[in-house]
Amino acid sequence: MNSHSVVDISHSQSLAQPSLGGEEVVRLVDVRRRFNQTVALDGISLTVRKGEILGIIGRSGAGKSTLIRCLNGLERPDSGEIVIEGKRIDQLAERQLQPLRRRIGMIFQHFNLLSSKTVEANVALPLKIEGLPRSERLARAHELLDLVGLSDKAKAYPAQLSGGQKQRVGIARALAARPALLLSDEATSALDPQTTRSILALLKEINRKLGLTIVLITHEMDVVRTIADRVAVIDAGRIVEEGSVRSVFAAPQQEITKSLLSGNRPHLPEHLQTRLGSSGNSLVASIDLIGAYGQQQFFADLAETLAHGGSLVQGALDHIQGEPVARFFITIPADQQAILERLRAKLHAAGAHLEVLGHV
Ligand SMILES: Nc1ncnc2c1ncn2[C@@H]1O[C@H](COP(=O)(O)OP(=O)(O)OP(=O)(O)O)[C@@H](O)[C@H]1O
Secondary structure (H helix, E strand, C coil), X not given: XXXXXXXXXXXXXXXXXXXXXXXXXEEEEEEEEEECCEEEEEEEEEEEECCCEEEEECCCCCCHHHHHHHHCCCCCCCEEEEEECCEECCCCCHHHHHHHHCCEEEEECCCCCCCCCCHHHHHHHHHHHHCCCHHHHHHHHHHHHHHCCCHHHCCCCHHHCCHHHHHHXXXXXXXXXXXXXXXXXXXXXXXXXXXXXXXHHHHHHHHHHHCCEEEEEECCHHXXXXXXXXXXXXXXXXXXXXXXXXXXXXXXXXXXXXXXXXXXCCCCCHHHHCCCECCXXXXXXXXXXECCCCHHHHHHHHHHHHCCCCEEEEEXXXXXXXEEEEEEEEEEEHHHHHHHHHHHHHHHHCCCEEEEEEEC
């Protein structure tokens, strides 16, 4: 959790889940791809609906780039189906792929701008390839530069821009041909945290304004947390966990997800972690909370439990997609286990989770 806060949560409203009933923009069915002995994609099935932002996260070598290359037709799977806007693309010849690629915009970690061309020419390039007249290309380029906040840089060259500005040009260029899908390949990995935030805010704004569907691959959980509606965790070419950002961040199931999230969630302090065992005078427990659970009620129940000689040792309350998500660690004398069980039952009834981690 990054912005730890124990602040006013009483007025927070649950945000509606993104509509899952919209039309499918992307459907992958059991997609497999290997390179000699290396299995890069080991049966990926995935659906992305219109207007959704899906974050695909995984460690280096997990298969993210291969997946994104399959999505834009640069890589052909060995088997499985790739359907974009209802059309299967995995069997198409290069020539047939061309018009479909225009339905997919792409932004990259290193921006991939042409250094010899001005900003407006870079943005207009996909339209030149499409054969649009010059005046129309420039009008569209200026419209897009306005959208990304770079109207004053139309005549500049990429070398005259900051990293964040270059990525804004990259985004404008990716949108030029009015794509149905925007693929983002580590688009903020080369940017500092503040610039990353501004680029993610821009992508979110474009998603809202244009209803654009976005698939982004990243190794940074913070990126997913900031912008995505849904997250898929990829490991060794498989999707090992998938769900709303809120539910995966609040209660990750797989070890790989927990490890990817380790910098974003409070952990048990080292001095307790190292002493944790099966016997000792105190019990150590974690509490995971998502949603309101009458916040005051939770703190009242917690205080009542801790009054029996327990203590709150670590924790934070955060908001993900506007909803409170909290994780706390407590200790309580081992002979007060019945009190702890009472709290566990109350939490359980409220959809929260208490786990006894061991003794110290
Ligand atoms: N063209 C290729 N030839 C041989 N092996 C490949 C090729 N492309 C990918 N691989 C292998 O497939 C696996 C998945 O690679 P991929 O690049 O998709 O992972 P990734 O999650 O994008 O990693 P990173 O975050 O480091 O870019 C890796 O073991 C990689 O070495």
